[in-house]
Amino acid sequence: xxxxxxxSPLERSQGxxxxxxxxxxALVLWLPSPSLxxxxxxxxxxxxxxxxxxxxxxxxxxxxxxxxxGSGSVSFGQEVYDAKCASCxxxxxxxxxxxxxxxxxxxxxxxxxxxxILATGQPLRTVxxxxxxxxxxxDYINRAMPFAQPKTLTPNxxxxxxxxxxxxxxxxxxxxxxxxxxxxxxxxxxxxxxxxEHGFMSKAGKPDVKNAACMKDCVATVTIASELPESAxxxxxxxxxxxxxxxxxxxxxxGRAPAGASAAASPTSPGLDLAKKFACMACHGVxxxxxxxxxxxxxxxxxxxxxxxxxxxxxxxAGGAGVWGPVPMPPQAHVSEQDLKTILTWVxxxxxxx
Numbered sequence: 001x002x003x004x005x006x007x008s009p010l011e012r013s014q015g016x017x018x019x020x021x022x023x024x025x026a027l028v029l030w031l032p033s034p035s036l037x038x039x040x041x042x043x044x045x046x047x048x049x050x051x052x053x054x055x056x057x058x059x060x061x062x063x064x065x066x067x068x069x070g071s072g073s074v075s076f077g078q079e080v081y082d083a084k085c086a087s088c089x090x091x092x093x094x095x096x097x098x099x100x101x102x103x104x105x106x107x108x109x110x111x112x113x114x115x116x117i118l119a120t121g122q123p124l125r126t127v128x129x130x131x132x133x134x135x136x137x138x139d140y141i142n143r144a145m146p147f148a149q150p151k152t153l154t155p156n157x158x159x160x161x162x163x164x165x166x167x168x169x170x171x172x173x174x175x176x177x178x179x180x181x182x183x184x185x186x187x188x189x190x191x192x193x194x195x196x197e198h199g200f201m202s203k204a205g206k207p208d209v210k211n212a213a214c215m216k217d218c219v220a221t222v223t224i225a226s227e228l229p230e231s232a233x234x235x236x237x238x239x240x241x242x243x244x245x246x247x248x249x250x251x252x253x254x255g256r257a258p259a260g261a262s263a264a265a266s267p268t269s270p271g272l273d274l275a276k277k278f279a280c281m282a283c284h285g286v287x288x289x290x291x292x293x294x295x296x297x298x299x300x301x302x303x304x305x306x307x308x309x310x311x312x313x314x315x316x317x318a319g320g321a322g323v324w325g326p327v328p329m330p331p332q333a334h335v336s337e338q339d340l341k342t343i344l345t346w347v348x349x350x351x352x353x354x
């Protein structure tokens with residue numbers, strides 16, 4: 001019988017090796033697979049599917065990651081802007097109560113990569129002078145606009161709106177078209193105007209402001225509060241009914257139902273539903289002026305006027321300004337004539353909410 005270097009029989013050594021291999025194989029078979037190891041450990045829930053993750057993973061990065069395929073021209077962007085954006089941001093982005101999104105870009109800014117107007121005594125902060133990446137503009141329009149109907153724009157409409165807003169800021173020519181590739185070639189006027197050398201990015205960074213700590217007669221309790229402007233009351237329904245009962249905070253009651261009435265007791269008026277659907281409430285309140293007059297103010301002006309309905313219907317389709325002030329109302333060509341008639345009938349009947 002041959003022997004191993006330690007003097008034990010070779011056959012016995014081989015037997016121990018075989019047993020060790022069998023033990024290792026058994027352990028490998030017993031260990032949970034990666035898929036099993038990723039299962040939830042708390043006895044409830046499940047792993048999110050790729051489709052569910054994709055529905056939330058919508059951010060767009062400066063390197064273009066996250067941009068969908070699509071394209072849109074400046075001219076198409078103007079059509080979408082006039083229909084869905086001008087009522088809040090002005091015909092040329094100059095501001096209708098909300099922030100101005102155009103203006104301030106000076107000759108030479110694009111070459112330097114610094115918005116020179118920000119260094120003056122009257123800085124004008126717009127899309128053209130503030131942003132350093134076009135992706136920020138695309139991402140914001142895609143996720144948050146229009147104000148009353150976010151996430152309703154198609155990728156082609158978002159590319160077109162991005163192109164048009166950049167054109168309003170003298171960054172793109174009138175014949176430009178943007179897609180997921182050409183958008184990365186756009187040079188923003190303030191692309192070099194950002195820095196990370198401050199306290200927000202690092203605890204060792206230089207603070208943006210310096211204040212001395214309060215040492216006497218300090219406020220004992222600081223109360224943080226917020227309020228909903230009167231113009232926004234009821235714009236999105238009663239917020240108190242849109243919050244889960246087990247949430248940390250409850251929603252503020254913001255409906256306009258009469259005292260003692262239940263907002264869910266009866267369905268809302270079809271005219272009111274369409275006015276919300278097509279973002280009319282972004283510029284008009286039921287009782288109050290927002291950008292344009294309140295609906296009941298319109299009804300009072302045209303009460304008893306026999307030819308008011310066809311006249312106002314034509315005004316809704318074509319848009320215009322001058323009757324209620326200089327702020328123009330964009331044309332509503334994207335709304336069907338039947339829906340416009342329903343909205344108009346509701347307005348002229350006194351804008352009932354039920």
